[in-house]
Amino acid sequence: MEGSSLRVRKGAWTEEEDLLLKKCIEKYGEGKWHQVPARAGLNRCRKSCRLRWLNYLKPNIKRGHFAADEVDLIIRLHNLLGNRWSLIAGRLPGRTANDVKNYWNTHLLKKNIDTFTKTSNPKSHQLKPNTKVIKPRPQILSKRSFLVNLDEYNNNNNNNNRAETSNNVVLANCGDNHDGYCFPDHDEIMWWENMMMNEKEVDGHQLQCSANDIDESVLDQIMNEDNFGNTMDELFLDEEPWNVFNP
DNA sequence: AATCTCTTCAACCGCCTCCGG
DNA sequence: TCCGGAGGCGGTTGAAGAGAT
Numbered sequence: 001m002e003g004s005s006l007r008v009r010k011g012a013w014t015e016e017e018d019l020l021l022k023k024c025i026e027k028y029g030e031g032k033w034h035q036v037p038a039r040a041g042l043n044r045c046r047k048s049c050r051l052r053w054l055n056y057l058k059p060n061i062k063r064g065h066f067a068a069d070e071v072d073l074i075i076r077l078h079n080l081l082g083n084r085w086s087l088i089a090g091r092l093p094g095r096t097a098n099d100v101k102n103y104w105n106t107h108l109l110k111k112n113i114d115t116f117t118k119t120s121n122p123k124s125h126q127l128k129p130n131t132k133v134i135k136p137r138p139q140i141l142s143k144r145s146f147l148v149n150l151d152e153y154n155n156n157n158n159n160n161n162r163a164e165t166s167n168n169v170v171l172a173n174c175g176d177n178h179d180g181y182c183f184p185d186h187d188e189i190m191w192w193e194n195m196m197m198n199e200k201e202v203d204g205h206q207l208q209c210s211a212n213d214i215d216e217s218v219l220d221q222i223m224n225e226d227n228f229g230n231t232m233d234e235l236f237l238d239e240e241p242w243n244v245f246n247p
Numbered sequence: 248a249a250t251c252t253c254t255t256c257a258a259c260c261g262c263c264t265c266c267g268g
Numbered sequence: 269t270c271c272g273g274a275g276g277c278g279g280t281t282g283a284a285g286a287g288a289t
Contacts, residue, residue: 012257012283034274050275051258086277101278102256 009043013052017042021049022057055098062094066103074100075108 013021024040030053033046042049055061066074070092077088085097085104092100 010259031275045259046274047260047276048258055257083278097277098257105279106255 008045008048010048013056017044018052018057021052025053025057051098055096060094061096066095070095071103071108074104078104078108 020040020042021036024036024042028035028039033050036042036046036049037044040049044052073091074088077091081087083101083104085101089095089097089100
């Protein structure tokens, strides 16, 4: 539980509280959320302050209806990423993870259910019934966890660029910056192999990503084209999207 | 006009990961 | 190596407004 919950205010924010929080962030900048309530003179917990700022007060937040292209992008990215709202929101300027999540739950989820129970339109962006979405979980490894994985990788390496371990797999050998991806699940491995493996990577070339931009670069790759040079539209409008497994 | 039901979305909650001591 | 605090995330809740009866 957060701090001394007996004294912390909950519920809807008042204009006065918004103003205090805004002034505080403008003065001290974002971050150090544990200091924000005291600095702003707010009787709120750090999480509440952070959420209020990120979802409502932050400049450039887009409110109101989602445009058709935004909805389209949400559906596509959700097909790829599942409920990874922060990643999806990261591709929609001005939209927050909470907004995207709410929109999905209130508008798109309903549509999906309708599609499941009524018709199955192959050109539709909705998922088909019995479609298993493989949810990738790109992870930025800490030095510690990387070393564990690297150790297992070295122990198990059998001349492939991939080493299967009891719980995870290192995809491609790791570069100078020692960043990599680990996935615990075979379906995910297949998913990423399908998506990421091109000739260069098979030859030992690997994604050159820093720990901080790994998601961005991977998503950029997804957004721009697939392994075979198809555009995003071609990719997702195909009758059998390659990123979706139909058992 | 009053009441009930449904929808929306801001906010909370609990969990996970990371990092520093 | 362990532990506690902080940041961040996704799932869920509930108040408020809109629409239906």
